[in-house]
Amino acid sequence: MTPVFVDHVGVALGGRAETVEEAADGGRTRSPAAALREAGFVRHHVCERGESAYVLACRAVQPIRAALAGVGAIVYATCLPHNGNVGSEAAFRDTRDVKHLMDFPASRLQADFGLERAAVFGLSQQACTGTLGALRIAAALLRDEGGIGRALCVTADRFPDGALYEQAYNLVSDGAAACVVSLDQGAFRLLACHAITNGALSLASDDEAVGHYFAYSHRLIEETLAKAGLTIDDIGWVVPQNMNVTAWRIFARLLGIDFERVAFPTLPEAAHVISADNLLNLARITEEGRVQPGERVMLVMSGFGLNWQCVILERT
Amino acid sequence: MAGAILVTGADGYLGRLLVRRLLDSTDVELILAVRARDRAEMCAKQAGMAATLSGGEGRVRWAAADLVAEHPFADVDPAGVGAILHSAAVTRFNVDEETAQRVNVDGTRRVLAFARRCRRLERVCVVGTVYASGLRAGPIEETALDDSAGFANAYERSKWAAEQLLVRECADLPWRLCRAATVVADDEHGHVTQQNAVHNTLKLLFHGLLSLIPGLPGVPVYCVTGELVVQAVLASLTAPDDARIVHACHTREESLTLGELVDAAFGVFEAEEVFRSRRILRPLFADARSFELLAGAVRGFGAGIVSQAVGSVAPFARQLFVAKALDNRRLRAVLPAYVAPDPKRLVERTCADLVRTRWGAPALERPA
Numbered sequence: 001m002t003p004v005f006v007d008h009v010g011v012a013l014g015g016r017a018e019t020v021e022e023a024a025d026g027g028r029t030r031s032p033a034a035a036l037r038e039a040g041f042v043r044h045h046v047c048e049r050g051e052s053a054y055v056l057a058c059r060a061v062q063p064i065r066a067a068l069a070g071v072g073a074i075v076y077a078t079c080l081p082h083n084g085n086v087g088s089e090a091a092f093r094d095t096r097d098v099k100h101l102m103d104f105p106a107s108r109l110q111a112d113f114g115l116e117r118a119a120v121f122g123l124s125q126q127a128c129t130g131t132l133g134a135l136r137i138a139a140a141l142l143r144d145e146g147g148i149g150r151a152l153c154v155t156a157d158r159f160p161d162g163a164l165y166e167q168a169y170n171l172v173s174d175g176a177a178a179c180v181v182s183l184d185q186g187a188f189r190l191l192a193c194h195a196i197t198n199g200a201l202s203l204a205s206d207d208e209a210v211g212h213y214f215a216y217s218h219r220l221i222e223e224t225l226a227k228a229g230l231t232i233d234d235i236g237w238v239v240p241q242n243m244n245v246t247a248w249r250i251f252a253r254l255l256g257i258d259f260e261r262v263a264f265p266t267l268p269e270a271a272h273v274i275s276a277d278n279l280l281n282l283a284r285i286t287e288e289g290r291v292q293p294g295e296r297v298m299l300v301m302s303g304f305g306l307n308w309q310c311v312i313l314e315r316t
Numbered sequence: 317m318a319g320a321i322l323v324t325g326a327d328g329y330l331g332r333l334l335v336r337r338l339l340d341s342t343d344v345e346l347i348l349a350v351r352a353r354d355r356a357e358m359c360a361k362q363a364g365m366a367a368t369l370s371g372g373e374g375r376v377r378w379a380a381a382d383l384v385a386e387h388p389f390a391d392v393d394p395a396g397v398g399a400i401l402h403s404a405a406v407t408r409f410n411v412d413e414e415t416a417q418r419v420n421v422d423g424t425r426r427v428l429a430f431a432r433r434c435r436r437l438e439r440v441c442v443v444g445t446v447y448a449s450g451l452r453a454g455p456i457e458e459t460a461l462d463d464s465a466g467f468a469n470a471y472e473r474s475k476w477a478a479e480q481l482l483v484r485e486c487a488d489l490p491w492r493l494c495r496a497a498t499v500v501a502d503d504e505h506g507h508v509t510q511q512n513a514v515h516n517t518l519k520l521l522f523h524g525l526l527s528l529i530p531g532l533p534g535v536p537v538y539c540v541t542g543e544l545v546v547q548a549v550l551a552s553l554t555a556p557d558d559a560r561i562v563h564a565c566h567t568r569e570e571s572l573t574l575g576e577l578v579d580a581a582f583g584v585f586e587a588e589e590v591f592r593s594r595r596i597l598r599p600l601f602a603d604a605r606s607f608e609l610l611a612g613a614v615r616g617f618g619a620g621i622v623s624q625a626v627g628s629v630a631p632f633a634r635q636l637f638v639a640k641a642l643d644n645r646r647l648r649a650v651l652p653a654y655v656a657p658d659p660k661r662l663v664e665r666t667c668a669d670l671v672r673t674r675w676g677a678p679a680l681e682r683p684a
Contacts, residue, residue, distance in 0.1 A: 035616035169617050200594045201524075207621040208524055215527035215597035246613035250528070250606045 004139040006179055006313055007186030008067040009283040012059035013270060014045035014158060014174030028165040036171050040245035044165060044271035045173040047158040053083040054105040056176035057156035060276075061113060067180050071115050072148030075138050076106035077123040077130030077155040079274045079303065084124045109154065118152065127303030128241060129195070130275040131155040131177065132311045136193035138181035150182035155275040167304075168206040170243045170272045177276035187286060188297065188313035192228035196220050201306040209306060213247065216308050217300065218254060224298070224310040232257055235312070236295030237285065241277040241302065242267040263290065277301070278311075291315045319398025319436045320345040322389075324381065324427060327361050329510035330443060331403045332368045333502070333546045339372035341550075346372075347392055349381035349404070383423025394433040399553060400440040402427045407445075409469050409513050409631035416474035424478040431489055441492040441552045443545070446538060446565055446642055448476040448495060453638045458495075458561045458646040468634040492552035496545045497538035497565035497642070504541055504657045506665025511675065513632055514539070518667060519675045520625045521578070522585055524596040530607035530629065531636025533575025536568045538642055539662060551650040559646040568641045570656035572663060575601070580660050584667035591671075607633050 018026070020041050024033040028046075047056070057076070061068075078084045087103030106120035121141075126133040131153065138151035156176035159165060165172045181190070196216060201208060225231060232255050240248055242264050252259040265288075266273075266280045273280055278299040285291055292315060299311040321338060325331040326348035338346055348365075352358035358380055369376055381388040383404055404427075406419045424442065431440045449456045450472050452465035460483040467473040482491045500515070501508050508515060520526040548564035555562065565571075572580065582598050585591045602610070611630040614623040648654045 031617050038616050039613070198595050205621075207625075210622050211520075211523075211525035211625070212527055212597070214600055218600055219597060244613060246609050250602065250609050250613075253603060253606045254528075254600055 002143045002183065004142050004190045005182050005184065005186030005316070006135065006188045006190055007182065008064040008180040009279050009286075010060040010063040010178045011276060011280050011283060012056045012176045013273065014047040014056070015051050016048050017043050017045050019043045020171060023165060023171065029171065030164060030166050031169060036166075039169065040267050041171040041271050042268040044171045045175060046165065047174045051158070052086065053078065053156040053158045053174070053176065054086045054108060056158060056174065057105060057109060057154050057178070058112065060156065060176035060178040061109065061152070061154060064178060064180060065113060068113060068115060068152060071118045071150050071152045071180070073138060073141050073151040074106050074110055074115065074118045074120045075123060075134040075151055075153045076109065076120065077126065077134045077153070077275055079127050079130055079155070079157045080159070081124040082160070083157045084122050105156070106154070115152070125305065126307050126309070127305050128275045129301040129303040129305075129307040129309035131278060132193065132299060132301050132309035133195065135181060135190065135311050136195070136309075139190050139193065142181060142183050150180055150184065152178060153181055154178045157274040167272070168209045173271040173273045175270070175273035175276045177273070177279035179279055185316060187316060189316055191296065191312040191314055192224055193309070193311050194220060194224035194227055195307065195309045196223070198306045202304070204304070204306055209304065212306065213302060214251060214254065216306070217251065217302060220308040220310050221255065221298070221300065224312060228312050230296070230312065234296055235298045236261065237291060237297045238262045238300060239278055239281045239285070239297055240264055240300045242270060242272040242281070275301070275303070318438065319396050319434070320347050320377070321399045321401060322347040322349060322392060322397050323401045323403065324349045324383070325402075325404025326350050327365055328403060329499070330496075330542065330545060330549075332365065333542045334401055334403060334549060336368050337546050337550060339369070339375065343375070344398075345375050345377070347377050347379055347397065349379045349389065349392070351382045351404070352380040383426060384418045388423070388426050389430045392430070394430065395435060397434040398436050398438050400427065400431055400434070400437070401443070401549060402440065403443040405443070405475070407471065407512070409471050410627070411469075411471050411474075413470040416470040417477075420471070420474035421477045421481070425481055428481060428486055428489065437490065439490050439492060439553050441494060441549055442478065442482060443549060444479055444493050444495040445472070445475045446495045446497050446563055446640075447472045447635065448479050449640065450476060451634060451638050453640060455641045455643060456563075457643045458563050460561070469631045471631075491560065492555055493561045494545070494549045494552050495561065495563050495565070496548070497540045497563070499542050499545060500539040501541050501662065501666040501669070503543045504662060504665070506662065506667075506669045508666060508669050508673075510542075513628060515670060515675065516628045518581055518670060520628070521581065521599060522591060522671065524594060525621055525625045526629070527597060527599050528602045528607070528610060529578070529599045529636075530602050530604060530633035531574045532639070533573060533578075533601050535574045535636055535639050536571045537574050537577050538565045538571050538640070539659065540565055541657070541662070547651055548647055555650045559650050562646045562650060563642055563644045564647065565642045565644055566656040566659065567644055570659060572659045574636055576660065577663055580663040581667045584664050584671060588671055604634060604637055
């Protein structure tokens, strides 16, 4: 199979940081602050007024702008579908013209960053797993279409004003992340992608989502490893989403891996950055030099829909 | 029987089954001891047992008896009592230490003290639990137990302590002890009129709220019917002295393992379109530490369904790692017609009943 590489990660968080206590006092959580602290959260980030998901996307892409030369595709994932439109609802209501509902951020990004050759793809129905879906689509495009060469994957979400910033007992942050998927040698070789969707649970409650978490995540990982022809012992690092730290203490035991190999160092300060967690954490452990050449990193994500996705990378 | 049979906890699950069977199979008078704070509560309980007592009203007397009171049987003439069936107990696995001690231990002590005042007493039979063996693995004989292995919860400890009252302090009484396994259904048809932690766990699995359960899949799970327990208790009334303690249970070979039980349950659940369409996966088995972590993590998030779900399983979680080999030779001796049911079929029928009723409110008066 043609090798595909992942590299050049950029991230951005909502402009206003607040502690879990401030979030709870502000009515943005269901659970008490103490429970969220116990789960590992210290603070989260919310957008300032006027700071849109697209603004976050641009801030995530800006640091990796130099790596975007020759990008032939943009895969732009949003967890919340409304973040896939930067148009004005008010303009639609005034004009009844639906083009105001199709003002796509991926198109804006293409123009704003001068990526004229890039075809754009939007991904809006995989919730928090969208980034891993974007990697999968990008890899498939690169492998199947000779002329693309490299793709920019972006995820960006902000919750609407007034929203609760707690989902399935996790504290949420507005944020964005971006990376480049390329046929050129990069920091990580992409070994396998896999997804499971259970549409019958698309309206699962938080409790149902939690209830299904372990069994489905376990199946996801088993199937991904099988796809890659690997076993869990071949994985050096597991990079999950920023969620209750105890869940992964448990899951590490179920998988038979040392919890020290589960890396989500941004959890306390960044909280669950919707679909951007894996890239945030991957960037951090790479910066810290924790991933050695030849080590494999498993990115794991679950989200509403219900969706589960997993990607295995290998450090070059 | 020279006198009446006093049944404690007569309005409880096993109490009702015992009363019904005694009415059907004997002509002895019954004194039904129930906990009632006042006349109104007593009337309500009497009304609630009308179906159970159908046809036997003339043979029944009632006594308000709260086991935590200093003299719970003050209204009962000891001279008229020929036997006592002590089925009253707090049986919740999550009962607190103090309540378990007050009801299950001190309450039993009061029953035994009353028994000593019954001059015509031929038998006092205490309904216990095989889980008085606590966390002891391996063979569990129908003999007195020690507490060296510890217990999974306060309920188990209290039932063991109640047994000790019999074994150590009641040589002067004609006592019998019937240790029951986990009652999953009234009978081999799988009818369920009383739900417990097992049924609650099955409910959580059915609704996809529990993808992690504690335990080892190879650990045997001892399930029985209420019918078997009733037979065993009543047989204890006439059991010889070498069968003072009997186990109302089936053997390891006649029981399912935890993994087999889950598979049997899912086999039934998956026959339901509503369950199948939701693609609920079979749970993973977690080690004890993992489940403790889970229980601790969800506790902080209050009274949500997941918290309740995990909280309902946690008190007996440790038992699901302990492979016991229960003996029932004495039961077989006092029940010559004993035949163990097909354990898989019993679980399947029980699950089918639960699914059919959707774990509805307990229908205690449902005819057998």
